[in-house]
Amino acid sequence: MMERGILLKGIGSFYEVLTESGETVTSKARGSFRREGIVPTVGDRVVIERKEQGYAQLSEILPRRNLLVRPPVANVDQLLIVVSASVPAPDWLLVDRLIISAKRIGIEPVPVLNKIDVADAAILETFLSDYHAFHTLTVSAETGDGLDALNERLRGKVTCFSGQSAVGKSSLLNALIPALRLETGELSRKTERGRHTTRHAELWPYENGAVLDTPGFSMFETECLEQSELDACYPEFSDAAPCRFPGCMHLSEPDCGVKPLLETGALTKGRYERYREIALDYQMRRKHRYD
Ligand SMILES: Nc1nc2c(ncn2[C@@H]2O[C@H](COP(=O)(O)OP(=O)(O)OP(=O)(O)O)[C@@H](O)[C@H]2O)c(=O)[nH]1
Ligand SMILES: [Mg+2]
Ligand SMILES: [Zn+2]
Numbered sequence: 001m002m003e004r005g006i007l008l009k010g011i012g013s014f015y016e017v018l019t020e021s022g023e024t025v026t027s028k029a030r031g032s033f034r035r036e037g038i039v040p041t042v043g044d045r046v047v048i049e050r051k052e053q054g055y056a057q058l059s060e061i062l063p064r065r066n067l068l069v070r071p072p073v074a075n076v077d078q079l080l081i082v083v084s085a086s087v088p089a090p091d092w093l094l095v096d097r098l099i100i101s102a103k104r105i106g107i108e109p110v111p112v113l114n115k116i117d118v119a120d121a122a123i124l125e126t127f128l129s130d131y132h133a134f135h136t137l138t139v140s141a142e143t144g145d146g147l148d149a150l151n152e153r154l155r156g157k158v159t160c161f162s163g164q165s166a167v168g169k170s171s172l173l174n175a176l177i178p179a180l181r182l183e184t185g186e187l188s189r190k191t192e193r194g195r196h197t198t199r200h201a202e203l204w205p206y207e208n209g210a211v212l213d214t215p216g217f218s219m220f221e222t223e224c225l226e227q228s229e230l231d232a233c234y235p236e237f238s239d240a241a242p243c244r245f246p247g248c249m250h251l252s253e254p255d256c257g258v259k260p261l262l263e264t265g266a267l268t269k270g271r272y273e274r275y276r277e278i279a280l281d282y283q284m285r286r287k288h289r290y291d
Helices: 092-104 121-130 147-154 169-176 187-193 227-231 235-239 269-287
Strands: 002-011 014-019 024-029 045-052 055-061 078-084 108-114 158-162 202-206 209-213
Touching: 002 024, 002 055, 014 045, 014 055, 024 045, 078 092, 078 121, 078 169, 092 108, 092 269, 108 121, 108 169, 121 269, 147 169, 158 169, 169 209, 227 269
Parallel strands: 024 055, 078 108, 078 158, 158 209
Antiparallel strands: 002 014, 002 045, 002 202, 014 024, 045 055, 202 209
16 A cells, blocks of 8 residues: 655664654665665655555655755755844854755745743844844743744744754744653753754654754755845845846945845844855855866
8 A cells, every 4th residue: 555654754774654644654765765875864755655564665755845954854844043032142144044045945934033031132133123024933932922823833834943052942842742852951061062952853743744853053055156046045135126237246336226225224234244244155155166
């Protein structure tokens, strides 16, 4: 009997697949995958063939909509970029880079400010103004504030939780799905150990979709972006008048349509300053593309 499902996790050469009928079935990858260099990946939509009770063969991997590299996970709909409103201090450049990585492969980035129960006013203000062009959420895993709205956002989607260590990714997942009992830890303990509490990627079914906790922040491969591709990662720029020069990097070119956005507040100073850094970085990558 053939059945479709979604790959939840790998354990050695076995894979746990949640079938469309809602059953979790352990399946073994078809031998030829290895020869063909195909690696079944968490999030894969797959076809399994039931052999006997509780055992099945993973016989086909359906085409992937996208593939994250670190952690390896396929078919992600949205990337939650969790930021802490207190400690650890937000790494806004990381947030902006994660947004770009997601948008590049058709994943919707969702900046989420956690720990609003102990929010630092300046962080809250920066978060709300810098990311006004995104569908943001403000939540507290501790008090449960904003979790209904978060729950709403997760429904029917495959969502990857990303962000610096200790921002509360696992705490949020535990608040949403108490049965998970993911390990969480104090910031001090994390820095002492110099590593993340969460160590591997696993997908959990949730509200007709699935959620994935990732160890610390996850950066995807940063390839070489053309300027127009980078522009497309900034929703703020869509309000801009056309720039005089094609390929304008919006740095100090004359008659740039993006710079005036700084005066109206459509683009904040912080976002723009980090944009400059990122744009120059991609310019350098383009120059050395064929080295
Ligand atoms: N005050 C407050 N503390 C929180 C909140 N959410 C998480 N914490 C605390 O922040 C610390 C880190 O939380 P974790 O859930 O382990 O963080 P993580 O993002 O999963 O970290 P890694 O797995 O290392 O990447 C823990 O001590 C939590 O109790 C919150 O909403 N408010
Ligand atoms: Mg964690
Ligand atoms: Zn410009």
